[in-house]
Amino acid sequence: MTNGYVSTYDGRLKLRNDLNLITCKCSSTPTNKFNATNRLWNDNYFNAASRIGCVSSIIKDAAYYYIQTKENNNIADLTLDQFYNYYFFISPLYRLDINVPDELCGISLKEMNNLALELKETALKGDRFGNKFDLTFEEAFDFVLIRVLDQTYEGFQNELDTAKEIAKYLPSNCLIIPSIGADDKDSGIDLYVVTKSNKMLSGIQVKPMSFFSGFDKDYIRRAKREHDDKHALFNQKYNVKSFYVVKDTDGKLYNVESKPNVNLKENLQDNLNGLLQEIENRLKM
Numbered sequence: 001m002t003n004g005y006v007s008t009y010d011g012r013l014k015l016r017n018d019l020n021l022i023t024c025k026c027s028s029t030p031t032n033k034f035n036a037t038n039r040l041w042n043d044n045y046f047n048a049a050s051r052i053g054c055v056s057s058i059i060k061d062a063a064y065y066y067i068q069t070k071e072n073n074n075i076a077d078l079t080l081d082q083f084y085n086y087y088f089f090i091s092p093l094y095r096l097d098i099n100v101p102d103e104l105c106g107i108s109l110k111e112m113n114n115l116a117l118e119l120k121e122t123a124l125k126g127d128r129f130g131n132k133f134d135l136t137f138e139e140a141f142d143f144v145l146i147r148v149l150d151q152t153y154e155g156f157q158n159e160l161d162t163a164k165e166i167a168k169y170l171p172s173n174c175l176i177i178p179s180i181g182a183d184d185k186d187s188g189i190d191l192y193v194v195t196k197s198n199k200m201l202s203g204i205q206v207k208p209m210s211f212f213s214g215f216d217k218d219y220i221r222r223a224k225r226e227h228d229d230k231h232a233l234f235n236q237k238y239n240v241k242s243f244y245v246v247k248d249t250d251g252k253l254y255n256v257e258s259k260p261n262v263n264l265k266e267n268l269q270d271n272l273n274g275l276l277q278e279i280e281n282r283l284k285m
Contacts, residue, residue, distance in 0.1 A: 027236055046115060255268070
């Protein structure tokens, strides 16, 4: 079996064929259909941790794995091919025979299969505006792979890019590093801000601008409630505050403290003011 699969339709077809899942012939990803599934994916909570497991944690494991094997020099060197390979063939958190993944495991191929079938059936029923469309199983399965793996990879790279930008604003005695272990799985924290002596100062979850601009959507408000509950565990564990951080298309950074009953859209702060003030307060303690 060939190790590594590229982020193309042909690459994902090869993955499916190599794993004896299905055999199909498709030449390109039907982008218009993929975009049409956005609302279905979000409204039906297909990306909930209870459905897809801890994929964001597994990608960090993958990044460190390839440093240990000396194939990469740092976590930013992780390629999508490597992530696919690690996820399906190396990760101890992935199991081919898991029927329903819990939040400590990545979704199995069998569950990806089931999720693709559900997505296909949901598309036929239509979204909340009555828009209906037909998906082949092959298209639906490909969309599941893109959303679960490809978009997790894109999110991971965005986290690292955002961390580099945040680091420019931090005092010289502070570091920003990716979260690991239970903090990533249980608390939803992407990044730590710590002193060089390893004192915890704050936790950060990186989000796309759509998470803030689309705060009027039910699925985003529900996601925020779930994140706030998880962040509270982190805050209590380290006696710190956690923040959402977003970088817009112009590279400008915004933040808002993670706490219940706060409207993200209305409380965004420019230039990381809230986060930096909290770090300054913690350094004085």
